[in-house]
Amino acid sequence: MFDGTVITVRYAETDCMGVVHHAVYPVWFEIARTDYIKSLGLSYAEMEKDGVMLPVTGISCRYKLPAKYDDRLRITTRVTRLTPARIEFEYELRRDGEDEILATGTSSHAFVDSKSFKPLNVRKVLPDLYNAVEKEAGQ
Amino acid sequence: MFDGTVITVRYAETDCMGVVHHAVYPVWFEIARTDYIKSLGLSYAEMEKDGVMLPVTGISCRYKLPAKYDDRLRITTRVTRLTPARIEFEYELRRDGEDEILATGTSSHAFVDSKSFKPLNVRKVLPDLYNAVEKEAGQ
Amino acid sequence: MFDGTVITVRYAETDCMGVVHHAVYPVWFEIARTDYIKSLGLSYAEMEKDGVMLPVTGISCRYKLPAKYDDRLRITTRVTRLTPARIEFEYELRRDGEDEILATGTSSHAFVDSKSFKPLNVRKVLPDLYNAVEKEAGQ
C-alpha cells in the first residue's frame, strides 16, 4: 500500500459540469502507480528502458463524489494481484486529510517486452521488481 | 444500437508507448453516447439546458488490441439498462470496416437535476427521451 | 488553403468556465494540418514511417469568442512559409457556416529525421511533399 500520491486538480481537468471530467481519474491512477513503484525504490521509466512495458489491459472506476478545481486530493494504491505475467492495482481517492472516498478504481496490466509487445515473465526479467512488489503486497 | 460514431485518432491521443493512451477511450465513448442520443433525434446539450445532467457514476474498459495515430475507428453503442433514475451503456471499438474488436467499455449514469445535482425521474421530466431510449433499446 | 476540417466540441474539451479550454485549440490545429496534408494526397502518418517528423517549434493562439460543448466548428488552414528545413501554418476557427472568427493560431515546425531528431532537407528527402505544399501554398 502506498498513499503518498497528492494531486492538485488542474483547471484543464474540469469540464462544463463544473467538476473534474471522469476520464481524468485513470490519468491520476497512473501517476499513483508510478509513485507506488518509486516507493519501492524502482522506476517505471527505468523499467521501460530495461525493455519491460506494463500496458493497461483493463480499467474500472466508480465515482461517488465530485472533485473540483484546485482540490488537493490523495490517492491510496494497492497491488491486489501479482503473477509473473500480470499485475492488478486498486486505487482510492480522497480529499487530502479527509476519510470520505470520492472515487475508487482498478487497473490490470500485462508485463510485455517493449520491442515485441509480447508477454514476458517479469519474475525472470526483472526479479528485483517482482520480489519487491510481492513483498510489499504480501504485507 | 448505434454504430455511426467514427473517430480518427489524434496525435495528441497517443503516448510514448506508440499507441493511444488508455484514458482516451472513455472520452471516445462519451462522444459515442452523445451520437447515440442524437440518433434518437435528441441532444445531450439540449438536455442540459432543460435542466437534466447525466453524470458518470462508473466506467470500465477492456483493451484487447492497440489503436494508433490516424487510425479510423468505429464505435458501436448500446443501452444495456434504463430506469427512470439510471442508464447504462456498452461500447465496442473496431477499426472502421473490420470485425475484430479493439476494446470494449461500459458506462453507468444517474439522471440528476443540473442545478441541485439531485436525482430526478427522467420518465417524468423528459418523457420523450425516456420513451425514445426505451423503444430503441428494447428492439 | 484547406477548410475541410470540421470538429464537434467534446464534453471533455470544456472546462468549469463553461467553454472550451484554451489548451484544446492547438490539438484541433494539429488535426487541421493533418487534414491539410491529406488534402494534398499525402499522409503525415506515412511521412513518419518514411523517417520524417515535423515537431512543433512554436505555437500561438488568439481567442476572440468562446466555443461551447457540441458546437460544430470549421478550421481553415494555410501554409504561410515553406523552406526545405521549416514550415509554418496559420489557422482560423469559425462555427461551421458562420463568418465570424472565434480564434486564430499559428504553428512553426522543423523537418527532422525521425530517428536522430536532426534537421533534414525535406525537398531532397520527400520531394513530393515539398513540391505539393509549395504548389498549393503558392496559389
Place this chain on the structure above:
Amino acid sequence: MFDGTVITVRYAETDCMGVVHHAVYPVWFEIARTDYIKSLGLSYAEMEKDGVMLPVTGISCRYKLPAKYDDRLRITTRVTRLTPARIEFEYELRRDGEDEILATGTSSHAFVDSKSFKPLNVRKVLPDLYNAVEKEAGQ
C-alpha cells in the same frame, strides 16, 4: 517572479514521438500562474467565487528541447504587464536543478465578471489582488 512550480511529466502527457505533446505546455503554464497567485497569498479558485474570471485571450509557446516521461521540471513565472483590465504572464521551463531552458511561453488574460463575461476593473473589484501583483511585478 515565482519559480516554485514543479511538474513531474505524466505518461499521458507524452505522444508517439516519445516526448511531451506540445499542447500540454499551456496546461502546465496555467498551473504555474495558479501557483504564482497562491504565492501572493491569494487563490484563483477564490477569485472565481468572488465573481472574477481570468479567461485566456492569447498564448504563445516556443519549444527548444523536448521533455520526457517522468522528467521533473520547474517553471518560472513572471507578470510582464498589468492593467486594471488585463494581465500578461511569461513562463520559462527547465529541468529541475538545470539552467538550460526547455521552453518559454506567454499568456494574456482579461479580467471579466464571471456571470456576464464582461470586462471589469480589477483594481476596483479586487484591490488586494491588483496591489499584490503590482507590488510583486514591480520589484
